[in-house]
Amino acid sequence: MMGVFGTIDLTDWPFWLCVLAALLIQPIQINNFCRRLTLAVVNLGFVTWLLGTTVWLPVSLVTVIWLIARSFAASDRVRRAGRIAAVVVLAILLIDYRLQPVALKIFPALAAIGFAYVSLRSIELLRGCWEDQQAASLIDCVNYLIPFHMLAAGPIEHWRDFLQHDQRTTINAEQTLYALERIANGVFKKFVLAYAINEVFLTGFQTSGYLYVIEVQAFYIWLFLDFSGYSDVAVGVGTLIGVHTPENFSRPYLARNMVDFWDRWHITLSLFLRRNIFVPLQLNMLRLTNGKSTVWVSVFVFFVTFAISAAWHSVTPGFLVWGFTHAVGVSVVVCYRHVLKKRLGTMRFKSYQKQPIVRFCAIVLTFQYVAWTLTAIVTL
Amino acid sequence: MMLADNQAADLDVVDSSTAGFLLRPRTWLRIFWVAIQLSAALLLANKVDPFFYQGF
Numbered sequence: 001m002m003g004v005f006g007t008i009d010l011t012d013w014p015f016w017l018c019v020l021a022a023l024l025i026q027p028i029q030i031n032n033f034c035r036r037l038t039l040a041v042v043n044l045g046f047v048t049w050l051l052g053t054t055v056w057l058p059v060s061l062v063t064v065i066w067l068i069a070r071s072f073a074a075s076d077r078v079r080r081a082g083r084i085a086a087v088v089v090l091a092i093l094l095i096d097y098r099l100q101p102v103a104l105k106i107f108p109a110l111a112a113i114g115f116a117y118v119s120l121r122s123i124e125l126l127r128g129c130w131e132d133q134q135a136a137s138l139i140d141c142v143n144y145l146i147p148f149h150m151l152a153a154g155p156i157e158h159w160r161d162f163l164q165h166d167q168r169t170t171i172n173a174e175q176t177l178y179a180l181e182r183i184a185n186g187v188f189k190k191f192v193l194a195y196a197i198n199e200v201f202l203t204g205f206q207t208s209g210y211l212y213v214i215e216v217q218a219f220y221i222w223l224f225l226d227f228s229g230y231s232d233v234a235v236g237v238g239t240l241i242g243v244h245t246p247e248n249f250s251r252p253y254l255a256r257n258m259v260d261f262w263d264r265w266h267i268t269l270s271l272f273l274r275r276n277i278f279v280p281l282q283l284n285m286l287r288l289t290n291g292k293s294t295v296w297v298s299v300f301v302f303f304v305t306f307a308i309s310a311a312w313h314s315v316t317p318g319f320l321v322w323g324f325t326h327a328v329g330v331s332v333v334v335c336y337r338h339v340l341k342k343r344l345g346t347m348r349f350k351s352y353q354k355q356p357i358v359r360f361c362a363i364v365l366t367f368q369y370v371a372w373t374l375t376a377i378v379t380l
Numbered sequence: 381m382m383l384a385d386n387q388a389a390d391l392d393v394v395d396s397s398t399a400g401f402l403l404r405p406r407t408w409l410r411i412f413w414v415a416i417q418l419s420a421a422l423l424l425a426n427k428v429d430p431f432f433y434q435g436f
Contacts (some may be wrong), residue, residue, distance in 0.1 A: 011426060013426045172398065172401075173398045173401050173402065174396070174401050177407065177410060177411065177414075180414050181410060181413075181414055182416040183418075184390035184413075184415075184418045184421070185417060186419050187417070187418065187425070188417035188418075188420060190421070191420075191421040191422075191424045191425050192417075192420045192421055192424055195424055297411075300405035
């Protein structure tokens, strides 16, 4: 898949070797600087194994992001130049990465380091430094942008959360067992449960009739097990090596509507989109409309946000349709809630929501909506 | 002397909590379940395709 480069696969020994290395270096982490430095060495070691001599690419990228972040702590003129440089660098890399089939493939190694996630972390870091007018240290940039256990599929940590939790921690026996449980649970989900579902039910939607209906359900469950399994491993490894790693899933199959679903599925991406696209755009739109038509403004901003989210996942018709259907789903929920609240009043609306039958129907309906819209990414 | 007593008491608390944790039957059930999950995953690991989200 990656050609000459390695892959971030949980079956590869270098990943687990890095976990072991991060554990073994803990006794020499006599202070937080030592901890940060040794973790940076492990992260760079993993990326070097992935890319070989092409490691210059992520190293240069981290250095450029670090220099831009430094410029944000300088004079206004330098800050403005830094902001332009940030937009240009990230735009070039994202276009090259996302439009690889039609572009020049200048940097094929971007795929090997999971650049989709690195790019979002770069935006978070630069935004945080811009707003706080503070530079970031080079070691922090390495540890934040290319953490080996979060490279393939996130989570995407908030820059300020990273700084807040970037401290030496010791874990007791109970926490160690919890971390091992998360790792075991993650690999079990991925290598046993997801594998079994894939073998028994998934055909790439080549089936028809009731088998197709079963496959639609199985595909959603498989995707959840595969993706959340990886996130479990990342959280477990993070707990074990003392690196704060946020949760990415919270039982999404129990979501009672599409808004609730996005609070439970790929949580860190949802929060990123909310912080960086939805809220700023919504505020600007509300200012333009003088605070009127809040529901329609929200609907418009949902469509923009999901279009960007879909394009970030992959610039393919399947993902664009998937993004569109989720924007429709979320918008319908917002409008329906608005109408219901108007008709019933807040108290009756809340008691209506609490009814077990309403809750059950809402969960089943949401599950089906998510499952059927997911088929677009495979079939289109 | 007072300080030494306090330190000893602290050590006792740490030791007993870790030892207490390891002596709980539930802890060993959890360890057993971790071992089963890891063994099953290791048996099937080389049959599974690389991570689905690779390259997203």
